[in-house]
Amino acid sequence: MIVLKNIEKIYRTETVETIALHGIDLEIEEGEFVSIMGPSGCGKSTLLNIMGLLDEPSAGYVHIEGTRIDSYSDRSLATLRNHQIGFVFQSFHLIPDLNILDNVMLPLIYRKTSTKERRERARTALERVGLQSRLHHFPHQLSGGQQQRVAIARAIVGSPRILLTDEPTGNLDSQMGGEIMKILQSLKSDSGTTVVMVTHDEEKAEQTDRVVRIFDGRLVA
Amino acid sequence: MIRQMLVLIWNRKRINALIMLEITLSFLVLFAVVVSALYAWKKYSTPLGFDYRDTLSVVLIGQWEPHHAGQLKRAAEAMRTMPEVSWCEASHMDLFTKSYWTTVLRHNDKPTQLMVNRASDQYHQLARIPVIDGRWFGPQDTGGDYEPLVLNRRAAQKVFGSESPLGKVLPHSLGKFNYKVVGIIEDYRQHGDLDPLGEYGFRRYVWEENSDTRMRQLMVRLKPGTPRSIERDMLKILKTNLPDYDFSISELSVARESYMRKSLIPLITSAMLAVCLLLMVAMGLLGVLWQNVAQRTQEIGLRRAIGASTTGVLVQISGELLTMTAFSVAIGTFLALQVPFTGLFGNIEADLMVGGITGATSVMLVLAFVCSVYPAWLAMRITPADALHYE
Numbered sequence: 001m002i003v004l005k006n007i008e009k010i011y012r013t014e015t016v017e018t019i020a021l022h023g024i025d026l027e028i029e030e031g032e033f034v035s036i037m038g039p040s041g042c043g044k045s046t047l048l049n050i051m052g053l054l055d056e057p058s059a060g061y062v063h064i065e066g067t068r069i070d071s072y073s074d075r076s077l078a079t080l081r082n083h084q085i086g087f088v089f090q091s092f093h094l095i096p097d098l099n100i101l102d103n104v105m106l107p108l109i110y111r112k113t114s115t116k117e118r119r120e121r122a123r124t125a126l127e128r129v130g131l132q133s134r135l136h137h138f139p140h141q142l143s144g145g146q147q148q149r150v151a152i153a154r155a156i157v158g159s160p161r162i163l164l165t166d167e168p169t170g171n172l173d174s175q176m177g178g179e180i181m182k183i184l185q186s187l188k189s190d191s192g193t194t195v196v197m198v199t200h201d202e203e204k205a206e207q208t209d210r211v212v213r214i215f216d217g218r219l220v221a
Numbered sequence: 222m223i224r225q226m227l228v229l230i231w232n233r234k235r236i237n238a239l240i241m242l243e244i245t246l247s248f249l250v251l252f253a254v255v256v257s258a259l260y261a262w263k264k265y266s267t268p269l270g271f272d273y274r275d276t277l278s279v280v281l282i283g284q285w286e287p288h289h290a291g292q293l294k295r296a297a298e299a300m301r302t303m304p305e306v307s308w309c310e311a312s313h314m315d316l317f318t319k320s321y322w323t324t325v326l327r328h329n330d331k332p333t334q335l336m337v338n339r340a341s342d343q344y345h346q347l348a349r350i351p352v353i354d355g356r357w358f359g360p361q362d363t364g365g366d367y368e369p370l371v372l373n374r375r376a377a378q379k380v381f382g383s384e385s386p387l388g389k390v391l392p393h394s395l396g397k398f399n400y401k402v403v404g405i406i407e408d409y410r411q412h413g414d415l416d417p418l419g420e421y422g423f424r425r426y427v428w429e430e431n432s433d434t435r436m437r438q439l440m441v442r443l444k445p446g447t448p449r450s451i452e453r454d455m456l457k458i459l460k461t462n463l464p465d466y467d468f469s470i471s472e473l474s475v476a477r478e479s480y481m482r483k484s485l486i487p488l489i490t491s492a493m494l495a496v497c498l499l500l501m502v503a504m505g506l507l508g509v510l511w512q513n514v515a516q517r518t519q520e521i522g523l524r525r526a527i528g529a530s531t532t533g534v535l536v537q538i539s540g541e542l543l544t545m546t547a548f549s550v551a552i553g554t555f556l557a558l559q560v561p562f563t564g565l566f567g568n569i570e571a572d573l574m575v576g577g578i579t580g581a582t583s584v585m586l587v588l589a590f591v592c593s594v595y596p597a598w599l600a601m602r603i604t605p606a607d608a609l610h611y612e
Contacts (some may be wrong), residue, residue: 051608053467054526075530082528093523093609097232102225111223141590154527 001030001194002051002162009046020046020104021217024060025029030161031192033207035186038214046199048212051196052085052164064162082110086155087191090167090189092147093096094139100126100150101135107158129183145176150184156193163187165197169204181207186205226541240509240542241549247502248553248585255584257567261488263573264417270373270409272317272349273445273473275307276528278460279439280315281533290432296462297341297428303458305451308347308442311410311426313339315438316473324422325394326380331600333380335372335420336411339436340512341428345406346372347442355387355404358425358487367401368393369425377405398425401444413480420560499584507592514538514596521600522608531601538597539590546589550582557581 007024010017020043028034036044049055053069061068063086072080085106094103104122113121126132129149139147148168155163165184170178172189181204187193197208205211213220236539263383279294293311314322324332344350345357358369367390377386386402388585406423408415426436453471458469501557514521515540524534557578561569603611 002300046606052526054522054604054609055606075532077526078528078530078533081526085527089609093519095229095520095523097229102228105225106524107527108227110533115224158528 001032001065002026002028002196003063003066004047004051005063007047007050007057007059007062008051009043009054009055010058013209019217021050021057024217024219026219027211028194028195028196030070033188033195033197034210035113035197035199035208036212037202037205038216039198040200042214043217044214048164048166048196051194052087053081053153053160054087058208065178078110082107082158084107084161084190086158086160086163088148088151088165088168090156090161090170092151093146094147094150094154096139100131100142103150104153104157106154111158120158121152125157126150128156129153132172143176145179147170148172148176148180149183152180152187156187156191159191161192161194163193163195167198167200168201169201177201177204222537223542226537226544230313230541230545236513237545238342240513241545243502243505243509244546244549244585245553245590247506247588248581249556250502250548251581252557252577254492254499254551255580257491258496259573259576260579261415267410267418269414270350270407271316273477275443275445276347277443277455278316278440278469278471278473278476279441279450279455280469280471281437281439281463281466283467283510284461285435286465287431287433289463289465290428290434290436290465291430292334293436293439294428296432296459298456299462300308300441300455302362302441302452303454305443305447306441307444308343308440310344310347310409311341311428311436312438312440313340313436315412316413318478321411326376326391326392326400328389328391330474331380333376333420335376335379337422337423337424338411339424339426341426344423344440347440350406350409352381352404352406353451355402355602357404358423362403362425363427365401366572367399367402369399369403371404371406371423372402373406373409373421376422377402377420378422387568404546409450413477415481415484435470438489442456470507482562503588503592505556506588507595509603510542510589510592510597514593514600518603518608518611519601521597522605522611523602526609535594535597539593539599542589542593543586546585550585553581554578574608 004026004219005026007021009021020109023190024047036047038044040147046055054060061070064080069080101119101122108118108121122136123132126135128219129152131149131153132141133144134146139150143149145188172180184195184197185207188195199205271429297309297311300306314320321336322338323334333589338353342359345352353374357371362369372386379384381389386405389402391400408418408419410418411421426434441455455470456468521534524537529537560566561574600608
């Protein structure tokens with residue numbers, strides 16, 4: 001599903017060169033739930049951004065479903081992200097001036113779908129995360145856990161085959177975190193979605209199929 | 222996308238209201254500038270109603286006595302004998318100066334104020350004033366129980382409306398005699414190219430031996446290419462025939478240039494102020510929009526993460542701002558349309574209103590587009606990953 005070949009990521013300034021990732025080779029199978037663990041600043045989020053085509057590697061290749069994507073145009077990358085990949089961020093990244101329904105509908109406005117279909121799909125996604133009664137609330141009217149569930153609904157509304165989550169439980173208490181994990185597990189088991197989760201939490205990582213560990217920009221396990 | 226754009230604009234109404242207020246005020250300033258510029262251009266591009274080229278103005282400086290009328294008549298006749306002179310006629314009012322003389326005409330109890338001048342029988346030929354209806358006054362008007370009057374088209378329309386003005390008799394404002402309209406001319410703008418179109422009339426000056434009617438100026442049309450040295454010969458003739466006077470001789474083309482320079486100073490000053498104002502508006506708008514876009518950098522990162530291309534996000538950001546500009550311009554247009562009803566700036570003609578609104582709208586849309594695209598483009602250059610973490 002996702003193949004990373006010899007990925008390097010180097011941040012350069014005039015005086016300093018920082019190696020964020022070095023020689024990363026990683027394959028993630030379809031329907032797998034993988035967690036990426038490592039200390040702060042080890043390159044976990046950078047790796048996730050490269051997998052999600054939000055950032056370009058300095059060297060190496062990314063393959064999504066067998067296709068090398070380094071020659072893709074900005075528009076093609078956007079289409080690929082829209083159709084194949086869903087993102088969940090630690091800080092939710094909901095648009096505060098849109099209500100829950102409009103936030104969830106957001107990825108669909110970049111597809112050729114009718115407003116009616118967008119609404120239906122957004123309602124279904126929100127039902128799936130248990131927020132069908134909050135359609136017209138605004139993000140600030142929801143708890144952190146509820147906001148993260150909205151972010152998950154937004155990530156899955158377009159039925160992506162890959163879900164990339166960056167510390168989705170990082171800002172939540174353990175109970176809320178547990179609920180989010182259940183939702184992610186159900187996405188894997190019910191829809192066969194490939195889930196990649198960056199986490200600091202050993203306990204959450206143990207609930208996934210495989211744990212990938214990174215230290216100083218290198219895979220260690 | 223359009224629905225979502227409108228929802229976002231509405232939901233951000235508090236922030237957007239300030240931007241829209243700035244755009245509306247800018248639009249109104251621009252509207253005023255464009256209308257003023259169009260008005261000045263319209264006046265400039267409208268024919269003056271006379272030909273000033275190759276013409277000298279000879280102003281008599283001295284105290285008028287009735288016997289001076291005969292001296293003036295002989296001076297004009299002597300000038301006409303000069304081979305370089307095509308025409309020499311009398312016209313009381315200076316051209317390209319701010320002086321004026323007005324009278325009031327009453328027709329059907331409706332008073333109309335107009336500027337007037339007094340000129341001799343061939344003056345229209347000297348000044349090449351097109352007579353569009355009737356005739357210029359002449360010897361056939363001598364001895365009548367009226368004073369002949371030539372009106373410009375605008376005055377004729379204002380005094381008589383749809384009635385035919387020719388042959389109409391109107392009382393003098395003090396009841397001393399009656400005017401009779403004998404001819405209609407096009408516009409005659411005595412004050413010059415930037416003078417607004419107004420009501421104007423010519424009264425007849427008759428060459429006589431003795432007259433209480435003071436005439437203070439002779440107009441002399443020279444043959445093209447005549448050197449200015451002719452003024453010396455002219456002065457000799459003038460001094461011989463009008464010994465009680467001093468004379469000021471000037472070329473009308475020079476007088477026009479001097480008038481244009483003086484008139485353009487306030488216009489150029491206003492234009493420079495307007496340009497400064499526009500620059501300030503542009504900078505202000507750019508600053509507000511820049512801040513607005515900068516605050517939305519994370520949102521831009523999010524939109525790109527969920528499937529928007531850079532072009533798509535540019536369209537989104539610019540689209541929102543152009544939509545707000547369109548709303549602001551609509552409000553500004555509504556307010557601008559109320560200006561004629563206030564009467565503060567006189568009667569603003571429809572074509573100026575249309576030009577002002579069109580011009581101001583175009584500039585505001587371009588300004589909003591440029592001011593939104595540039596900061597959005599800068600935001601686009603950040604990778605989605607960095608944009609998502611932008612603080």
